[in-house]
Amino acid sequence: MSELLDLIRSRKSVRKYSDKHIPDEDLKKILEAGRLAPSWMNVQCWKFIVVKSQEKKDLLSELSIGQPQVKNADAVIVCVADSDSWEEAKITHIQKPALNPALQCENGILIRSLEQVIYPVSYMMLEAESLGISSCIIGAFGSEITGILPEVYARVKKELNLKDSQIISTIITLGYEETPSAVEKKRKAFNEVIYFEKI
Numbered sequence: 001m002s003e004l005l006d007l008i009r010s011r012k013s014v015r016k017y018s019d020k021h022i023p024d025e026d027l028k029k030i031l032e033a034g035r036l037a038p039s040w041m042n043v044q045c046w047k048f049i050v051v052k053s054q055e056k057k058d059l060l061s062e063l064s065i066g067q068p069q070v071k072n073a074d075a076v077i078v079c080v081a082d083s084d085s086w087e088e089a090k091i092t093h094i095q096k097p098a099l100n101p102a103l104q105c106e107n108g109i110l111i112r113s114l115e116q117v118i119y120p121v122s123y124m125m126l127e128a129e130s131l132g133i134s135s136c137i138i139g140a141f142g143s144e145i146t147g148i149l150p151e152v153y154a155r156v157k158k159e160l161n162l163k164d165s166q167i168i169s170t171i172i173t174l175g176y177e178e179t180p181s182a183v184e185k186k187r188k189a190f191n192e193v194i195y196f197e198k199i
């Protein structure tokens with residue numbers, strides 16, 4: 001098995017962290033992995049906000065319907081999809097629908113913006129895992145997408161200085177696992193999800 005596949009197998013969502021702090025250089029490596037991710041016509045329609053202050057982590061936990069790992073994580077990365085990036089990269093000037101998400105469907109830019117951020121999120125989680133740092137993706141929180149907790153979301157947007165075009169797509173919690181345990185991978189069987197040539 002490849003080293004990367006070993007890493008993918010060993011990664012798991014961790015929701016309880018010890019008090020140990022993540023060294024800045026490791027946090028930087030995690031962020032660098034995200035920065036280097038691929039995107040549609042290299043639009044890089046993302047911003048990553050590192051949050052370490054307890055006050056902001058508490059607010060983000062509130063936004064995440066009180067999920068404790070958000071406030072107990074050593075660091076949190078708020079991953080933002082920025083729909084203005086397409087205009088800035090002049091992709092919205094392109095007249096071919098195949099290349100310009102703005103011409104594809106009603107919410108093409110929004111859908112594609114959210115889609116792009118999945119790649120850096122995956123890269124950052126795997127880089128963290130390679131450094132012995134555990135993570136958990138948080139998707140259950142108030143935003144323009146979920147429509148829940150609009151007042152808390154408005155406070156978060158203000159605190160993080162986010163523009164209207166900047167939507168929180170994912171929150172990643174990071175820290176060292178409190179009680180290291182074996183990975184329990186519950187996944188559908190290979191032949192339930194993998195097909196060759198056709199389903």
Ligand SMILES: Cc1cc2nc3c(=O)[nH]c(=O)nc-3n(C[C@H](O)[C@H](O)[C@H](O)COP(=O)(O)O)c2cc1C
Binds near residue numbers: 013014139185
């Ligand atoms: C888009 C997305 C959103 C998720 N949101 C949450 C969440 O809000 N809270 C949580 O505890 N886990 C969340 N997870 C983690 C999943 O529950 C977890 O990845 C899944 O159960 C598989 O377990 P594993 O990551 O340990 O392999 C999310 C995962 C993804 C990919």
